[in-house]
Amino acid sequence: MIYPRAGGELSVRPEDRELIPIAEKVEAGERISREEAIALFETDDLLAVGSMADLVNRRLNGDRVYYVANQHINPTNVCILNKVCVFCSYGVRPVAEDAYTMSLEEVYAEADAARHSPTREFHIVGGLHPKLPLSYYTDMVRGLKERHPRVQVKALTAVEIAHLARIEGIATRDVIRELQEAGLDAMPGGGAEVFSPAVRSTIADRKLVADEWLQVHREAHELGIPTNCTLLYGHVESPADRVDHMLMLRDLQDETGGFSTFIPLAWHPDNTALGREMGAEGRRTGGIDDLKALAVGRIFLDNVPHIKTHWIMVTTKVSQIALSFGVDDLEGTVVLEKITHTAGADTPIGLDLDEIVRLIRDAGKIPVERDSLYNVVREPALS
Numbered sequence: 001m002i003y004p005r006a007g008g009e010l011s012v013r014p015e016d017r018e019l020i021p022i023a024e025k026v027e028a029g030e031r032i033s034r035e036e037a038i039a040l041f042e043t044d045d046l047l048a049v050g051s052m053a054d055l056v057n058r059r060l061n062g063d064r065v066y067y068v069a070n071q072h073i074n075p076t077n078v079c080i081l082n083k084v085c086v087f088c089s090y091g092v093r094p095v096a097e098d099a100y101t102m103s104l105e106e107v108y109a110e111a112d113a114a115r116h117s118p119t120r121e122f123h124i125v126g127g128l129h130p131k132l133p134l135s136y137y138t139d140m141v142r143g144l145k146e147r148h149p150r151v152q153v154k155a156l157t158a159v160e161i162a163h164l165a166r167i168e169g170i171a172t173r174d175v176i177r178e179l180q181e182a183g184l185d186a187m188p189g190g191g192a193e194v195f196s197p198a199v200r201s202t203i204a205d206r207k208l209v210a211d212e213w214l215q216v217h218r219e220a221h222e223l224g225i226p227t228n229c230t231l232l233y234g235h236v237e238s239p240a241d242r243v244d245h246m247l248m249l250r251d252l253q254d255e256t257g258g259f260s261t262f263i264p265l266a267w268h269p270d271n272t273a274l275g276r277e278m279g280a281e282g283r284r285t286g287g288i289d290d291l292k293a294l295a296v297g298r299i300f301l302d303n304v305p306h307i308k309t310h311w312i313m314v315t316t317k318v319s320q321i322a323l324s325f326g327v328d329d330l331e332g333t334v335v336l337e338k339i340t341h342t343a344g345a346d347t348p349i350g351l352d353l354d355e356i357v358r359l360i361r362d363a364g365k366i367p368v369e370r371d372s373l374y375n376v377v378r379e380p381a382l383s
Contacts, residue, residue, distance in 0.1 A: 008058060012051035016043045026052040026299060029059075034243050037300045041239035046288055053295035053326025060305065061328040065365040066374065067356045068332035070121035070154075073110055075140070076101040079127030080163075087193070087203045087235055089271035091127045101129060107140055108147060115148070118353065121332070121372045122148075124155035125190055128163040134175060137164065138182040145183035152185040152372040158216035159191035159208050173219040180223060186372045187220050189228030189263060195248055196241040203235060203274055210245075214252050221258025226373060229259045229304070233293050234267040234285035235274060242293070246300050253303045260374060261306040261329060264293035266313040290314045291325045298326030306374065311351070316359055323363040330356055 014023050022036045032040075040049050078099050079091025092099050102110070111122060122144055141153050156164075156179065165172045176184075193203060195210035208216075217227050229249045233242055246262075253259050266285040269275025298307045308329035311319035319330060333351055353369075357380050360367040369377040 008055050010048075010051045010055055012047045014045055014048035016045035016048065019043055019045055019048050023048065023052055026055060031302055032300060034247055037243040037246070037296055038239050040296045040299065041242060041292055046291065049292060049295045049299075050325040053298040054324055056298050056302070057307070057326045057328050063364070063366045064328065064368045065323055065360045065363070066306065066329045066368050066370045067353075067360070068121050068370050068372065069118045069353060069377075070123050070332035070372075071111065071113065071119050073107060073122055073124045074126045075107055075124065075136075076126045076129045076132065078129045080130050081128055081204070081207060084206045085204045086273040086277070087232070087267060087269075087275075089268075094130065101132070104136070104140055104143060108143055111144055111148060111151075119148070119151055119333075120369075120377060122151055122153050122155070123188060124153065125157055125160065125188055128160060130167075132167075134164045134168050134178060138178055141179060141182040141184055153183060154186040154188055154372050155179070155184055157188055157191035158213045161187075161216050162208055162212060172216050173223070176216070176220050176223055176225065180225060184225065186260070187217070187225055187227040189217075189230040189259075189261070190265075192230045192245070192249075193232040194235075194237045194241050195245045196237065199235075199237050199241055210248060214248060217258065218252060218256055221256035226258055226260045228261045228263055228308075229253075230263045230265050231293070231297070232265045232267055234289060235269075236278075242296075243300065246297065250301055250303060253301070257303070259304050261308045262297050262301050262304045263308045263310055264290075264297055265310055266290055266293070268313065285314070287314075287318050287321070290318050291322055294322050294327050295325040316351070316355075320359050320363050323360065323365050330360060332356070 010023055010027060014020050018039055022032055022039065025032055043049065077090055077092050078094050078101055082091035082093055085091065137156065141155060144153055161172050161175050165175045191208060192213055194200065200207065200209065220227050231242060231245050249259065268284055294307060294309055306329050307327050308331055309319040309322045309327045311331055333353060357367045368379050371377055
């Protein structure tokens with residue numbers, strides 16, 4: 001475990017008596033069990049759960065909240081799993097009217113917005129295009145690094161890595177190594193969804209299974225590439241499914257120590273096959289569930305340094321409150337978010353740095369600008 005084993009007290013004591021022994025463990029700096037994490041999801045005592053998460057976070061980060069000046073780039077929305085991942089509205093068939101695939105020059109042109117801005121990270125994910133070779137991505141990473149040497153590249157999910165390995169007929173480790181040689185600095189955590197086989201067969205049949213996703217991240221960690229990890233919640237999963245998913249992440253982190261950040265991702269049902277089937281279009285996760293996902297993640301994943309709120313999915317207001325529920329990372333500027341907005345997100349497509357700093361300060365926290373690897377870039381002076 002990475003946090004100190006003692007120090008500090010809960011600001012809110014549990015009213016739910018079942019939480020008292022869990023709170024005692026948290027105060028003592030002890031690891032909680034699978035069953036205890038499920039109890040945290042099932043309780044109505046939200047403030048007690050938030051207080052536990054806040055205590056864990058303060059031991060790790062004090063009042064510091066990280067953010068990054070980043071730019072999302074999505075090279076293609078063409079995806080061979082567009083009929084399989086029924087929770088997603090982004091991927092389309094190659095012949096779809098709204099299908100697009102950016103040339104490298106188009107990618108570079110979009111990235112050139114960073115030339116006169118404080119951008120520190122390019123965050124690159126997209127669909128599983130049936131014809132784009134590995135060289136398209138290695139040339140992309142290499143070209144971006146040549147044009148923007150001070151900007152780090154965080155690119156390609158485990159699912160994309162495995163897809164490229166199949167196209168090229170090589171091992172996933174070799175795909176990661178070639179990307180690393182081109183200049184890859186880190187990898188995002190997308191594609192994990194929920195590891196439960198039953199849930200996965202419902203929302204993302206034929207996508208990487210848990211062991212395959214975890215193996216790609218294990219290989220990245222062994223090659224010295226830090227990665228994020230995620231959980232997609234708010235669809236057909238149970239509290240036990242969420243915790244079992246996080247348990248697999250915690251076990252791999254015990255083994256490798258390569259996860260930088262855990263990011264719970266709130267499912268958006270609009271324009272998705274699953275949303276239509278469930279009659280869930282227009283119904284998104286509520287603030288209580290969003291805060292629980294973040295707080296329980298902070299308490300349970302005691303070996304992951306950072307917990308990030310994805311403000312695009314849960315709104316800036318919930319994200320700001322989450323800074324008192326165990327969260328120490330407010331994501332970043334993003335610039336142009338496409339994937340969640342195709343599923344009906346009504347949040348901004350990006351935020352400027354001043355707004356992020358204001359959100360953090362208004363929550364009583366200290367803003368700290370970081371890069372992809374959590375190196376401190378600057379701490380804005382108090383105005």
